[in-house]
Structures are given as structure tokens and as C-alpha cells.
Amino acid sequence: MSVIGDLKDSRGLLVNLTLREVRGKYKRTLLGQGWSLLNPIAVLLIYTLVFGFVLRVPVPIGENSGVQIFALYLACGLIPWTFFSNSVTSGMGALLGNANLLRKVYFWRPTLVVASVFAWDVTFAIELLVLMAALLIVGSMPLPWLPLLLLAVVLLTVFALGIALMLSVANVYFRDTQHFVSIGMQLWFYATPIVYPYSLIQDQADRMAADGNGFPLETIYRLNPMERFVSVFRSMLYDNTWPQWGDVLFCVVVAAASLGIGIWVFTRSQHRLVEEL
Template identity: 30%
Template sequence: MDGGWQQRITPRFWRALWKQRELAWRLTLREVQGRYRGSVLGWGWSFLTPLLMLAVYTFVFSEVFQARWGDLEQAGPLGFAINLFAGLIVFNLFSESATKAPGLILENANLVTKVIFPLEILAAVSVATACFHALTSLVVLALFELVAQGAIPPTLLWLPLIWLPLVSGCLALSWLLSALGVYVRDLGQVLGTVVSMLMFLSAVFYPLSALPLRWQPLLRLNPLVAVIEQTRDVAIKGLPPSASYLVIGTALGLLACELSFRLFQKARRGFADVL
């Protein structure tokens, strides 16, 4: 009786992922290893790529455009770099999950038509792979903080809770976009443009406080802005997270996962016919 009660209150998406956790782990490991297999640097690319992008962005915005980061102006380009990089880590996690989502089912059509396979874990594997690259970049950020500030704020330990709404939101979005991508083949092209626009509307290259007051409420409608600002607070400024963000963000993320999972399960019934 207790087991049945627990099953009823546990979200369906969580039960499905927990049941297939071992398969999801193996596929995630294969995805990460396969990306770097055969290359000279191997996993070193997961460190080198963010470093190169950080160097380019920092040079362009802090040296060419002479941009500075508000209260860190005295820190110069290095202070600009760590704030920029924190925003990029969050945005890249979202970007990698979102841009891959429309092709997840299309690229694995054989799993739809020939094999009984839990298709829902494809989105989980994609998001988990993006999380691996984000964590790798986080190590780079910590090293930069040691150089720029001499210490890593202990509030960095809050980051898993800060990112819970982000990861659950990416998972929900991946389920929706992967299902929709089967029926709308142009979705990938459209999404690439949207993601590029979002990069400049997500407070990645500037603090939200740098905008005129009349524009700040509009940008706050973008969920990525809240995640990026909270990430900078705990990872760089040493500030505790917002309690309202943790409660509301987590609740909305989990609700989005449950709704999108159910929509994915309904949409998958027509996958075989379309493919």
C-alpha cells in the first residue's frame, strides 16, 4: 500500500528516468567518449574549447569595445572574463540541449521503427552530456577565480540547487522540441536563429543592472537571465541564492518536465507513421 501511494505521488517523468537510469548512464558515457574518440587531445578539448572562446569574447568585448563590468571595473579584463564566462557556461548548457533536441528522434529513427526502446531517455542523455561540458567549464571558471580573486567563494556549493531549474527546464524543452521536430522538419533551422538571438538577450555579456530600468523587467521574462544572475551571485560574488528563485524555479522546472513528458508520450504514438 505504501509503495502504491509513493508511486502515485512520484512524477511520471521521474519514474521513467529512474527505471532506465543504467541505460541512460551508459548512453551518456558513450556520447561523451565518442565525441573525443580518436582526437589527439581527447577530453582535453572539453577544457580547451571554452578557454579559447573565453579568450576571444574577452578580447573583443573588454579590449575592442572597451566594456567593463560594473562593480568589477577595477579588476579589468580578468574581472570581465569571469563574469562573462559564468554566463556563457549557463547559456551553453541551454544552447547545446536546445539545438540538439529537434533532431534527437530523427537521427535515431531506427529506434522508433525497429526496436522497442524508451525514447524518452534520448532527451535525458542529451541534457546530461551538456551538463558534463558545463561542469568541465566550471572547473575552468574556478581556476580563473583563483587567479582573479585569490579564492573560490564557499557559496559555490549552492550551484547544484541553482542549476536544478535550468537542467529540468532544458529536459522539458528537449522533450517538447524532439517530439515537435519529427513533425516540423524546419524547426532546427529556426531554433538556431532563436538561440543566437537569445545569447544577446540573456545578460551573458553584461549585468542586468547595466540596462536602463525600463528594459530590465522585459529581460527578466527570459528564464535564463535569472539563472545567469543567480549563478554569478553564488559562484563569483559569494552571495547566497534567492529563496524565491529556488522554490519557484524548482517547482516550475519540475512541473514543466512532467507536462512535457506527458506530451512527448502522446506525440510518440505517431512517430512511426511519420518516419
């Protein structure tokens, strides 16, 4: 049966599992879904204090918006990254966390991973709405970019889902996967211009070129998919400009490749999943 057919047959289960993930994320907590806002706000404040006030990272001026606020510049990159990181991490553990369900009932196995990622889309949407409201207050106008912003959310979801599918299988067969991913995510975060502007990388590349060092720093940096995604979100939200079409095309290609490889890896490896659990 095709993947689309499997997903269509499992849509009822997918909806129920997604709702279960959303409701259970902050179950029995005093603030409930309020933590979906307080957690990123706390992280945002910490990074703003360290990088904005202590280290004095330069704050770019929004190209069309004219906004020059470090916290908002940071949020435009941090919120997409947080969604990506949480989706991959939770999706990676979806199979192990539902081992009993997998042993008892047969269903399309990737549904667990898809539901885990979709649940984080709900938090992502709330955070983006709050960010857009804050941008409107300071004079930015992100609303005209809403259709393209939704496309960017879909592409980032697809990209995260593909990686989560691959890692969820790897995590079943090799339990060290989660520890390697935890370290890798930290390195990936700082390799992406989130707490600092991309102009710092350009300046460093220029200095290396002036010193006769031909190392293609900027070219290698742009191979980072999350750098492209962050650039797309910041262009629309912070700068109020069209993102570079090269960045959008890059995001489309890596999202499609990630999902295709993820489904292929999962399909090839799922026959022994229950035994390994």
C-alpha cells in the same frame, strides 16, 4: 506506467546512452575531451576581445569577492548559457539521430533526450571546475556556495531537458524546427545579460522613464528565465553572495514547469514518432 517508473526501468539504458554520448562527442579527435575546454575558452577569448577591449563594456566589481575581470565575469554567465544551448540543441536532434534504434527496439523514448542532456552535464561540470579554480587564483572564494551551485546546475538541467523534450518531438514532425531554434538561440543569447551587465538595462529603463516612456523594459527583461539563471550563477561564483531568493524561486518554478510541459507534450505526441521518422 508513471514517468518515474519508466525512468527507473530505463536507468541501465540511460547510463549506457549517456556514456556513449560522452565518448562519441569527440571521437577520433586528437585532443578528445580536451575540446570540451578549448571550445569555450576560444569563445571566451573572442567575446572578451570584442566586448571587453574593443567595445569597452563596463565590468562590475564582485560584491564580496572584489574581482573586476571581464573574462571571469563573462565566463560566469557564458558557461551556463553554453550548457543550456548545447543541451537543447543536441536533445532536439536526439530522436532523429537515433532513428534506426527507435525502429528496431522498444524502450522509453525520452531516454534518448535525457541521455543527450546528461552528457552535456559532464562537460558543464568540467568547465565549472576550471572556472572555480581560476576564481580561486584571483582571490574569489566560490567554494562555500558549492551546495547551492549544485542545486542551480540541477535546476538548469531540468529546465533545458523540458525544452529539449518539446523540441525533439517538434523536430520529428516539423523538420524546420532546428532552423528556427538556431535563430531563436542567437536572439535569446543577446537578450540575456551575458556579454554585458544587467546594469545597462537598468540605465536604459531609467532613461526611458525620465523621457516619459512607460514601457516596462526591466519587468519584461526579468521574465527571461536565462537571465535569472545567469544571475544566480554570477552571484555565487563572481560576487560570492547569496543569490536573490526571488531568482532561485523563479528558477525552481520555470524548471518544474518546463519539465512538466515537456513530458506532457512528449507523451501526447510519441505514438506516431516511429512512423514519422
